[in-house]
Amino acid sequence: MTEYDGTRVLEFSTEGAADRDARFPDDGPAYDAAVAELGLFTGDTVLDAGCGTGRALPALRAAVGRQGTVLGVDLSPALLEVAVLAGRHRGALLTVADAARLPLRDGVLDAVFTAGLVPRLSDPVAGLRELARVVRPGGRLTLFHPAGRAALAARHGRPPGYDDPRAEPNLRPLLAASGWRLASCTDEDHRYLALAVRA
DSSP states (O other): OOSBOHHHHHHHHHTTGGGHHHHSTTOHHHHHHHHHHTOOOTTOEEEEETOTTTTTHHHHHHHHTTTSEEEEEESOHHHHHHHHHTTTTTTOEEEEOOTTSOSSOTTOEEEEEEESOGGGBSSHHHHHHHHHHTEEEEEEEEEEESSOHHHHHHHTTSOOOTTOTTSHHHHHHHHHHTTEEEEEEEEETTEEEEEEEEO
């Protein structure tokens, strides 16, 4: 079994790719703020795992500077095409790839940024373990969404699930089992942001 349900995720990602950004036009500052909290340094190598339309890529590029490296992977060629058309690909290396099976060597990254990735992993421990594999010890991970769990659930007309892997009581042991240590978790209506450190 793959860590992603690849067909389901690809269908979800590709559907409405062209107007994805238009549906959430005010999220840019939230992405910028989340990248700032990742604590990147000039010269770092950072991956946006499940980068979609590339909304975090410009902030990641600015954070690591010209000496740094920004990588973006996504299962959906359609979403990556939107990133290119929007000009967000400049200064980044983009490729179609499964974030749960990365085409990277062990320990080559300083940090990973993700937005909305964890709920799409059919095996969150294995998926987060794969992210840990490619990050050096002491490297950082950001799990981000521009809306908190309760706000997202309300959009779909349901309460937040107790089994949601992003809920802090679930997330802490999940990260520990996959090579990370949870440093902080903020779950408010206007954003979800968990920061972890590679053990």
